[in-house]
Amino acid sequence: LNRKWTIKASHSYAALAARFYIGGVFIYASLSKITYSAEFAENIASYQMVPEWSVNLLAIILPWSELVCGGLLIIGLRSKSAVALLAGMLALFSLSIAINLARGTPIGCGCFSSLETPMTWTTLLRDLIWLAMTLYIYKFDKRFQIEKRFLPAITTA
Amino acid sequence: MATQISKHTFYLKALNELSGELSALVQPRKILETFLLMSMGPVGLRCGFAVVFDSGTFKGTLVCRGIETGVARRLESGWPAVYTHCAALFEGGSPDTAARLIQANDPRVEGNAWPEDITGIVVWKIDDQFAALFGIGTTLDRRPLETDEVELLLNSTVVLSGALARALNTQQIQTLNADLYRKKSELIRARDEADNARSNLQQTTEALKTAYRNIDLLEQAKYGLKALWERQVEQAGRVSRFDFLIIGLVSVVVGILFNHFSPNGIDLLPERFFHPAAPVIALPAAQALITKREAVIIDARPEVFFNQKRISGALNIPPAMFDIAYMIKLNDVDPDKPIVVYGRSFSRHYDEIVARRLVQRDHQNVSVLAGEVSDWESEGYAVEP
Numbered sequence: 348l349n350r351k352w353t354i355k356a357s358h359s360y361a362a363l364a365a366r367f368y369i370g371g372v373f374i375y376a377s378l379s380k381i382t383y384s385a386e387f388a389e390n391i392a393s394y395q396m397v398p399e400w401s402v403n404l405l406a407i408i409l410p411w412s413e414l415v416c417g418g419l420l421i422i423g424l425r426s427k428s429a430v431a432l433l434a435g436m437l438a439l440f441s442l443s444i445a446i447n448l449a450r451g452t453p454i455g456c457g458c459f460s461s462l463e464t465p466m467t468w469t470t471l472l473r474d475l476i477w478l479a480m481t482l483y484i485y486k487f488d489k490r491f492q493i494e495k496r497f498l499p500a501i502t503t504a
Numbered sequence: 505m506a507t508q509i510s511k512h513t514f515y516l517k518a519l520n521e522l523s524g525e526l527s528a529l530v531q532p533r534k535i536l537e538t539f540l541l542m543s544m545g546p547v548g549l550r551c552g553f554a555v556v557f558d559s560g561t562f563k564g565t566l567v568c569r570g571i572e573t574g575v576a577r578r579l580e581s582g583w584p585a586v587y588t589h590c591a592a593l594f595e596g597g598s599p600d601t602a603a604r605l606i607q608a609n610d611p612r613v614e615g616n617a618w619p620e621d622i623t624g625i626v627v628w629k630i631d632d633q634f635a636a637l638f639g640i641g642t643t644l645d646r647r648p649l650e651t652d653e654v655e656l657l658l659n660s661t662v663v664l665s666g667a668l669a670r671a672l673n674t675q676q677i678q679t680l681n682a683d684l685y686r687k688k689s690e691l692i693r694a695r696d697e698a699d700n701a702r703s704n705l706q707q708t709t710e711a712l713k714t715a716y717r718n719i720d721l722l723e724q725a726k727y728g729l730k731a732l733w734e735r736q737v738e739q740a741g742r743v744s745r746f747d748f749l750i751i752g753l754v755s756v757v758v759g760i761l762f763n764h765f766s767p768n769g770i771d772l773l774p775e776r777f778f779h780p781a782a783p784v785i786a787l788p789a790a791q792a793l794i795t796k797r798e799a800v801i802i803d804a805r806p807e808v809f810f811n812q813k814r815i816s817g818a819l820n821i822p823p824a825m826f827d828i829a830y831m832i833k834l835n836d837v838d839p840d841k842p843i844v845v846y847g848r849s850f851s852r853h854y855d856e857i858v859a860r861r862l863v864q865r866d867h868q869n870v871s872v873l874a875g876e877v878s879d880w881e882s883e884g885y886a887v888e889p
Contacts, residue, residue, distance in 0.1 A: 384763060385770050389824055392852035393806055400777070402851050403770050407763045411755040419751075428747030453808045465808070 362487035365480045366430070370420030372477065373413045373433060376459050380410035390457030396443050412436070420484075423492040427485065434481035441474040515656045518546040522660060526667035530674050532556050535667050536567035543660040544569060544641075547653040551621050551641030555583050556668050559598075559635040562587075570641060575620050579639075582619070587637055589613060590627045599635060603628035603661040605654060623649070626661050630669050638664070775857065782845070782859035785871040790844045791885050800837055802862075803877075804854035805847035813877050815846065816886035823857040830865065839866045846873035846880075 380387040388406035391397065397405060412432065419429035444456060444466055456466040458474075522542045529535045536554045544552050551571045557564020562584045568576040579586075590606050591599055593613070606613060607624045619639055626638040638661055643649065649657075763769040785793075793799035794817060803810045803818040810820040821829040837843075843862055845855045855872045862870045873880075881887045 381762065382766075383768060384766070385768060386824075388770055389806065389852075392849070393808070395849045395851050397851055399774055399851055399853065403772055403774065406770065407772070408755050408759040411759040411762070412751065415751050415754055425744075425747045425751075428743045428751070431743045432748065432751060451812075453812065454806075 358487040359489045362484050363490045366420050366423075366426060366484050366488055369430070369433060369477060369480055369484065370417040373417030374421070377410040377413040377417065379459060380406070380457075381414065384410070387457060390455065393452070393454040393457075394443050394447055395452075396446065409436075424494060426488060426492060430481050430484045430488070434478060434485065437474055437478040437481060441471060441478060444471045444474060511652070515546060515652065515659075518542065519656070519659055519663060523663045523667075526663060527670075529667065530671050532565045532668060532671050532675070533567060535664070535671055536565060537569075539638075539660065539664045539667075540567060540569040543657060543664075547649060547656060548644045549641050550644050553579060553583075553619070553622075553637075553639040553641075554664070555587075555637040556630065556634060556672075557584075557587075557636070558633060559629070560633065564634075571619075571621065579619055583637060586619065586625065586639075587627070587635070590625055590637070594627075599627045599629050601629050601631075601665075603638075603658050603665070605640075605658060624654075626658060628661060628665060630665050630672065634668070634672055636661070636665065636668060774853070776853055776860070779860060781872075782856060782863070783871045784874045785844055787873065787875050787880060787883050787885070790871075790873055791883070793842055793844065799842035799844050800834070801873075802834075802843060802845045802858060803847050804845050804858035805849075806854075809847070813881075813887055813889070815877060815880050816888045818846075821858055823854055823861070826858065826861050830861075834862075837867075840868055842869040842871070843867055844871055844873050846876065848876070 384403075384406045387410065388403050391405055392399075392402050413436070416429040416433050416436075419425050420433070440456075440458070447454060448466065448468060448471060453465040455464065456470045458470075522539070525538050525542060526535055529538060536556065540552055540554055543549075549570070551569060553566065553568040553571060553576075555564055555566045566580055566583060568579060571579065590613075591597055593606060593610075594600065594604075603626050605624050605626050608618055608622060621641050622639045623642055624640040626640065627635070629635045638657070640649070640657060760772070763772075790799070790801070794801050794815075801815055801818045803814045803820050804822060805820075806822045806824070807820055810818075810822075814820070819829075819833045821833060843859075845859045845862070847854045847858075848856070859870045859872050877887060
């Protein structure tokens with residue numbers, strides 16, 4: 348029983364560390380995209396995955412979604428929903444990268460800035476690892492969640 | 505005998521006049537004054553007094569006529585004692601309704617207080633409550649009263665008694681009426697107060713009902729909020745569509761606002777949506793112009809795509825690098841020389857963007873190729889590398 352408990356506790360702490368990491372990655376990734384939305388729009392267009400009318404809208408909204416979800420993950424508010432959204436984004440990013448790698452298009456992934464070297468299979472692997480981390484967070488994350496810590500106290504008060 | 509008849513007629517006439525005068529009066533004082541005036545004259549009395557009073561409380565009205573001021577003053581306070589002495593002479597210590605004259609020379613009254621210049625006092629009861637005294641003074645010629653004169657005076661007291669009874673009854677009726685009116689006013693006031701109180705009670709009841717309704721609403725709101733809060737607590741560890749909606753809304757609103765106010769902001773939709781399309785040139789026509797070196801061919805795609813495969817001789821001028829690339833590669837080109845632009849994808853019409861910018865730089869003959877590099881290659885035209 349103790350062993351089981353220890354494993355569970357280990358998972359929850361690992362999930363907490365992963366949560367901070369993924370949250371930080373997405374906050375960092377969003378900053379340059381928010382600042383240089385024109386370049387990010389070109390990156391999205393170069394993937395050739397979304398229709399022309401939606402490219403600029405995505406370039407404006409997507410970085411803010413990353414920032415909001417990353418922030419929620421860090422502070423532990425609605426982290427389950429936030430990590431689910433980030434997992435969805437990573438799944439789409441991975442799919443897009445895979446398709447473009449298969450096409451042989453030598454574009455940068457646009458993950459952090461527009462001045463990146465062309466993406467490779469390593470880029471895809473990295474995104475898949477992040478995707479796995481989000482799923483891990485989704486399953487094991489229990490610690491330092493602001494709602495669980497404060498909401499019941501307020502309700503009973 | 506004739507003289508006797510004439511005298512009696514005179515007395516009857518006097519009584520009749522007295523009755524007529526007194527019947528018109530309602531104030532006891534006025535009645536007493538008139539009585540003294542009219543009853544003293546026929547028998548030639550020099551002075552007299554009359555009192556009507558409540559036999560229980562000895563409150564009453566005294567009127568004097570012809571009596572010296574000092575005597576009258578003493579009489580004002582002394583008449584109850586006079587009455588008491590006189591009443592003591594009656595059987596049972598109380599006078600009767602029939603008037604009775606008590607003479608000053610009656611041995612039973614000697615030694616008691618007796619008003620000066622009064623030769624006799626008539627005492628009688630008007631009713632169970634009120635009694636009266638009539639003090640008969642001396643005559644003008646100081647002679648004793650004759651029997652028929654005494655009878656006249658006693659008859660006068662009967663008339664007086666009737667007038668006083670009527671006046672006192674009227675006074676009592678007036679008092680009762682006033683009392684009734686006062687009680688009626690009090691009743692009306694009490695009724696008004698009761699109406700006001702009832703109205704206030706109704707208003708208070710309405711206010712209370714409103715307050716209870718408000719309390720109910722507040723209670724419902726409280727339970728609603730509590731339920732919402734508990735639901736939020738319960739959903740804290742779950743994925744919720746509501747969360748997705750909120751995150752999406754925040755991202756859309758903040759993103760659009762930030763983009764609007766940012767110096768690096770971009771159009772929400774591609775700019776070509778708002779401008780007319782550039783003229784299109786068919787592949788063979790373009791090939792003919794290029795072969796004759798009569799036209800410049802421009803690849804508008806990003807450099808990575810240009811480097812992959814391009815139409816032979818094409819210059820790379822992507823929209824993102826347009827100003828620099830134009831300065832380097834097209835600055836010396838004649839504005840009238842035909843320019844053919846190509847390069848578009850599912851996500852971006854680079855050719856349209858570059859064509860528009862060339863027109864803005866005064867190039868008159870700019871057209872967009874009706875196909876991509878792959879189509880060009882399929883037609884068997886030259887591509888590189």
